[in-house]
Amino acid sequence: MPRRRFTILVALFVTVVINYLDRTNISIAAIDLARDLSLTKIEMGIVFSAFAWTYSLFQIPGGLLADRVRPRLLYPLLLTLWSIATIVQGMAGTLIMLVVCRVLVGVFEAPSYPINNRVVTSWFPERERAGAIAFYTSGQYLGLAFLAPLLVAFQAEFGWRALFYACGAVGIVWAWIWHILYRDPDQDARLTEPERRAMAAGGALIDWADRHDGGSAAKAAKAPALSGLSVALSSRKLWGVYLGQFCIGTVSIFFLTWFPTYLVESRGIEFAKVGFIASAPFLAAFCGILLSGTLSDWMVRRGVDQGLARKAPVLIGIALSTSMVSAIYAETDLQVMVIMSLAFFGNGLASITWIFISLLAPRNHIGLVGGVFNFIGGLSAVVTPLVIGLLIEGSNFTPALIYMCVVTLIGIFAYTVLVGKIERVPAPSCN
Template identity: 55%
Template sequence: MALWSVATLIQGMVSSFGALIGLRASIGIFEAPSYPINNLVVTRWFPEDERASAIAIYTSGQFLGLAFLTPVLVAIQSYFGWRGLFVISGIIGLVWAAIWYFFYRNPQNHKSINKAELDHIEKGGGLIGKNDVKKEEKKKFDWNDFKQAFIYRKLWGLYIGQFCLGATTIFFLTWFPTYLVEFRGLDFLKSGFLASIPFLAAFFGVLLSGFSSDYLIKKGYSVEIARKTPIIIGMLLSTCIIGANYTDSTFFVILFLALAFFGNGLASIAWIFISLMAPKKLIGLTGGAFNFIGGLAGVVVPIVIGYLVEDGDFSPALFFIGGIALLGFISYTFIVGKVERIVPKK
């Protein structure tokens, strides 16, 4: 986090286009470990029947930040320019990196935790610290392990689904403000406030998904129903983005986009499937592949949308995002299939 914050801050100081692109790429490199590490923290601190809620809470943070800070960020850019926006964002990230470094500890090393809580986490399947993998289970990486992460249909269903989920997110992070200002004709500051509404919808969507999923597990419902239902419904709701093509009303445009991003929030607990389905000794590698393919949406989607809207018409772009969301629904429903642990082939 410190490294990507430094890269963000420096972007506000450079003048070379090449340096700007290099720094943007470095942010992607430095951010890459964040979600796998988030997942590891949740796996250490929470028993299995509480993890969807925990994942929902940390995932909701990005949507909550965007919902309430989008108007603030727009105002900062309006008053201090884009350079000021990068510098201020970088400083905030460095402050939080320092807070995390000094205060976060694994459960067995945390001063405020008691034995009853440690026992509760461990009994529920939590991996409470660095010694949660026995020495005899550790082994050096080999290429067969790498192959195992890519030869199973179920895992490819998860990878494709994560790419589709990322596509909707990337649209809202990159092209959505441009869509409101240039295609819908809203002024810059007003678009900042309206842009916050879909992010707020996603925030409520991801919290609803996580807490309802864990609630269903505790009530005895199957993993199929409890874990997959929010994601499948969410992917279907994300196709609502196409509805914005059929109205000129700002209210209904924002409504359709908010429904789409609410659905994206519902589907954002997908990381739970890595701990449920990945081969036990390959959870980290599988999570990396999952994160990598999902991250490819950040490369592919902005370029494709840029091509689709080059004549100024955003309608094809919304059809594209809606179609990708439908593909995610199909992937989780038919390619992932039954939720079960994968036993590696010998």
């Protein structure tokens, strides 16, 4: 991989780490926070869910924004705003203030994954795209795997409020660094012309100015938003990946919200040990993501059918995620760690699903379709924390584990029956 593209990919990776740090630090703070603010399980479910209310709602506007504003400008602005909301979160003294802060973090993080997909689609040929998506997506797992013990130790030393202050400060610093590092391919002076031609020949959509400033593809880019939305909502293939993303997200959200509480209250593990035990599933998910992207791209380069190469890791991963229900019968901490690591490894294996947006969405509506995709996937972050909060009986998480197993089985149906052959959905006519 040319050095410049590798730099862009590393920058995306770091951004994803910070993105997930600010949306999931609440899971580390939850136990002390709930005690200090006297919050019930249902109220904590509301707090966990609040981020996703606006994160999901703003996916479609965020996708449209990602299609129209360059990532060099849009990402630093969003990073700064959600980081400020994270800092204010540490000042919360009531449930309402905490929920408002979580809602604001959701608003400003909403366009982030459509932006990520826009960057990868611009910089990477199709044959390398799954690996690139897997690499930056792995940041949500690898970062938390290594940071979880540090976050637990930091909170134990300085308290949950300081945890939010520190996370917000990191985001503000990185916003400045991103603005310095990033350029689109059509504006990057460090990218050679042969590299641009090779990227374009491989399917990278480097013609940003052409698509948005009146060039040959500008008419397609200016297709009415309602027309694009009609295609995004009427395609069976796209609904297959939307539903599948909801199901995959259900497992992810459990690990990103309730998992530390599950370890402490249901399994009786000391909070001081939670960071290390919780890091194992995140490391497993990281391995799953890297294996998935590498294997999928390797199969494509070997001439394997596109549908099989892209779907196989996802279907195998979803099937492995169902293993988490067996934690009901686990007797030791080690058994729980192994079972949950296997389930989250499967979730990581299934998490290259953004590749389907690159391959299926109309070329002039990738951001919009990505927004719909992330909106429906994001609904899992609205539903899952609330459902688990309602299903928990005292400290018994058994009904919650069964619920997640059933949802993952629905995900298998979505990819096997609804998605069908991998081919790009036709763009709406622009008359």
